[in-house]
Amino acid sequence: MDALKKFLNKKKTDVKFKSAGPGQKLTGEPESSKAKGATPPGHGHRAGGSSQHDQPRKAPSGPSEEKRQAAAAALARLEKQRKPESNEKDMRAARQLAFIKEQARREIEAEMRLKEAGQPSSSSVEQRGSEVDIGSSVSERVVDPALFAVEGVFFTCPLIGPEVASKAEIQEMINQFLRDQPEEELAITSCLMIHSCNKPREKVNTCVDILCKYLDNIINNPDNPKVRKIRFANKAYQERVAVVEGSAEFLRAAGFEKTRVNNDDTGEEEDIWYFGATSENMEAALALLAELRDTLKQTTPIRPEIDRNVQVLMPAEVKNKKELPPDFYQLTAEEIKREQQTKTELLERELTLRTKAQREKDELREQRMYRYCVMRIRFPDGFTLQGTFWAHEKLSDLHDFVQQNLLAEDLKFTLKMPRGEALQPSDATLSENRLPPASILNFHVENPPPGIASGEISYLKPEILALVKSME
Structure with a gap:
């Protein structure tokens, strides 16, 4: 088992190393000796320039240990500032591409189902207009993708x-x-x-x-x-x-x-x-x-991990973007079989009297038909943080997600249901709390820091707030 852990850790380290970008040589020329207006390390190659290599310079004497440590710290700060924006931009493009592929796949499958059933295709439906009841031939309700809370469910x-x-x-x-x-x-x-x-x-x-x-x-x-x-x-x-x-x-x-x-x-x-x-x-x-x-x-299997697909919404977007894509309701063959068994059991239960505990248990079983859950956290300053979760994830996972996106990561807070019930971080799942397929919670802080209370700064990190621009 130790060999398995070493293998997985080695592969994860290789991925991090490859994605870290070009290295920086701390024993080279100091930053202060570069020409005024030169780009900082880690940014010059992105703009396509190479000004720091255009003019030959005389190599200075080796820097002291204090300067080396300062340079290393500066590089770390620059990389930390640059990386989230780049990663988020690349990930958003990847999600959009995956959404387009998935949309095209669904349209092709819908066309094939119509042909197999002897029904007219979507093109002929458009030509005939109101003569054909689209809902009778296509089981999926047609929704404008602009109204989706998320473009789809993505993984990494x-x-x-x-x-x-x-x-x-x-x-x-x-x-x-x-x-x-x-x-x-x-x-x-x-x-x-x-x-x-x-x-x-x-x-x-x-x-x-x-x-x-x-x-x-x-x-x-x-x-x-x-x-x-x-x-x-x-x-x-x-x-x-x-x-x-x-x-x-x-x-x-x-x-x-x-x-x-x-x-x-x-x-x-x-x-x-x-x-x-x-x-x-x-x-x-x-x-x-x-x-x-x-x-x-x-050995445990390597499985795709759900991508949180982090978004920050304004109040108008929270009101309009309520629909969920078909991925949230698609069932596997095993799930369909279990659903059929559940319906059979339901018919049997209707013939007998049940206690309140039995009825609550039945409600929880119905929640299990949802595989994913969109969670929205509404902050006092008007922003809403949104993320995608497995329905079986724990409340502690939701709490950690919010904590990681706060500007003050040590801030103590409570997530409350619209009716005021507090959800404490625990091993209880989202399904057990009847949160799937989508829910909104309120972010509550007893004593917010002065800067946040006055509205000078937001609860969320700047790189997370930057997502608002791309959502407008």
Whole structure:
């Protein structure tokens, strides 16, 4: 498990290092010796200029330790000021591109559904005008995208970089990232591939159990030649292991090799996996099998993380942008199956009397049909902070989200429902508090700092308030 943590930490460090931009040499010429009006470090390349290299200068003597520390601090401040704006701009462009792709995909799927059902396409509907009831042929209500509270639900993954895209696109990036890892890290990446690149979960668990059984058989009976062979034609292997991406890489990492042998029953050649450790290295090979088995059992999948899609809205936008995109209501096949089961149970419950606790439990179950939740936090100065969450996220996650965007990050505050009920940070989920698919809470502070109370400064960070301009 330690090896898995080291692998993930190393990859996250690589991503941060690549996204940090060009390095700065502190032993070079000091900033004060540059020509007046030159751009600060980290900005010159963005404007396309190279004025600091146009004129040759005489290298000064090495700076003192105090100057080096001051230069490092200045660079850190400049980078901190520059980075949020750049990242936010790139991320917003990525979200808009992902929204356009998703909108086009939905339109194509709608056209295909109409053709399969024998209904006229959208183009013919437009031509016939009021003669056709659009609502009767298309189940989705047509809403102006300008009225959406969010353009869609977007995801990211810190392990692969700052990209923001749809869930399917990020998942494919994760899959490709794991496939591209070097051979020497095959033991770790194969475990991650099995858990991250396959669905449903029952299929993965079955494969993990069988692979662990293969390894346990060798660990417990290393001298038995039968347990060293896995036949490709074996039904259990074909239906439960071979169909899982990453299983072949896992067997190779464990020391199995693909080879062809004669089948004693049929006399024909067949493919098998063969564990070929010799008596000289058997002890080390068995130790590797035990470690690999434990790693496979303890590995957790790499999943796309929901992008908060942070926005700051003015009162007029809060009033107008109330609609939610179809992503908030789309159900997977498993969710549709559960919904059908819920309806069956509802019919049965209607025939019996229920207590108040049972009715509340039923209401919570209905909340589970929502996967996402748009949360809006209304501040006393008129701004509204908005973010996108999983419906199963905790109130403490919502509290942390607000705290991270405050100018004074140590400010004590309370989030209150419109009717005045306070929501304290806890492990209770948004669904359990009946907040999905969208809710608005009021930001309350008992004793605001003088500058905020007088209106001179806002509650939110300047880089967050800058998002208001792009929303107007």
